[in-house]
Amino acid sequence: MITDQASGAPLRVRRTRRSRAPIVGNPRPDPVTRAFTFVTEQPVSLHAAAVLRVGYGLLYLVYLLREFPNREEIWGPGSPWTPDLARELLGQTGWFSILTLSDSPRYFEACYALAVVTAALFMLGWHTRALSVLFAVVVTSFQGRSVLMTDGGDNLIVLMAIYLALTDCGRRWSLDAARRARPRVSVRTQVPRQGPLPSPSVRQQAILVQRSLRTLLHNCGMFVIAAQVCILYGSAGLYKVQGDLWRNGTALHYVLNLSLFRPWPELSQFADEHRLIIAAAGYLTVLAQVGFPFALFSRLKYVVLGLLLVMHIGIAVLMGLPMFSGAMIIADAVFLPDRFLLRLTRAGRRRRTDATGYVAPQSGHKDSSTLDRPIC
């Protein structure tokens, strides 16, 4: 029994404890107790957190590989933003970057390789706790080294990488989850334990406290991520309503004519010729951004998220900003309830079974109580 508890399997511990401890306390606790129980016991939106992990890990990996031919020019010791300049600016702002620790090209290549591996493993959810911290260090380091070459997309990835390190983003759809699900009791019982064990109650308490803190941190992280997205859209909208060009409906005409953001000039030209649509899309953008935080608490959020998705795909293709748009689309996913995400994956699997004729075993998740609570 003690070995099992010592294995650290929290479920086991909680169950054993339950069978021993008499249930005290009233069945309808006061709101403060309920809130306390909720934030320390119910990790919200674990699937959405997993989507963010996979999304940002993949996006950063693709970005690093895309810039492989230019890595030296962007982050390397031979960049026009020389290591000395970078160090001076980092010193002024108080930012830390592993890349400025040495000017050796070999050290830089090692850092680049570390970044690629970190992004890939973070995406897969391998030892996510540690990898999420490493991912945040890598992303901030690369950002700090080349801050003058970045745009809003990079900025958002940095913020999300830092916040994701607080969350339990490896609990679902990850290698960690797969490993946890594998039966391992037989292996455990064979391992002889060494040294004196602390008293079971202390161990249990430590495990319970750790679990509570972990859940608490996750919930706070998810709250901050959601709030960050609201602040982003809210302030982007607030600035736009101050602009004359957004007010008179011609803003998108100018956006479509910026020469560095016209990868497909024919397409931009075509869009620009449809004045009415351009004006309507401009107003819709402002409305969706300003209204975003208010739409989140109803089903209207699916409409607004859909609008923003279309808008971001438009930006990605027309303006050649897939990284920026990708970062925004992934951030929006924080508002998708787990129920919705699971329905999506189920629909995807059904389509695959229809194609192959294989019927995947179905279990659980029909009952809504099996789902993690949505963030809003």
Place this chain on the structure above:
Amino acid sequence: MMAYEKTEGVRDARFDRSRPETERQTQLSRPAQLLVACAVAVCFTVAVVHVLMEFLYVAPSNTISRQYSQQINAWIDPYFDQNWQLFAPDPQSADQQISARTAMAGPQGVRQVGDWVDLTAIDEAAVRHDAFPSHTSQNMLRRAWSGYLDSHESSDESTTPQARMLQEYLLNIAAQRVAAHGQHGFDLVQLRVTTTPIAPPSSGASVSDATAAPSSVRYLPWWKVEAK
């Protein structure tokens, strides 16, 4: 992966449903409860303050953000620095085209000046028909120039450390690009920036009212290239 995930979910659920909400708390001992309660208070406060600070930092300047700017900056800088003025308040309504030319000392001390190399055109060509353009073409030169403008106001004299750093950066970019273009052995570089306003949308059939304002040209001083 889904299958594993599901079994875990089911296990959790079976457990959760059979368990009254308060029971967990009775499991924690008093000191442990106190510890977790303190953590809840701290985390909750930090999260709420952080979100408030972020909002005040990125929202358009207002009475509150002006009064508490010091505290707000101390909280946000450097890692949570952000700016979401995406094409706002107004999108940029002019294109900047940056060219560079070089000079080197000739045989009798006569300076030989090279041809203008259109650096922006190189960036534009790289962006064209690329679904995932590189930051080196879309952001590097563009942001270096806007940073230079911000730090220099109207004069080309670098008075602040920021201004000097951006001047050096711009010079380095120009020198590298011109060298990649095949010019070597130069010791001076000059930049020329042509700003062309984007024509306003023509209203209806008449094309004549859609005339763009004329371009303006700015020549930067000759900068000395440090021998490496």
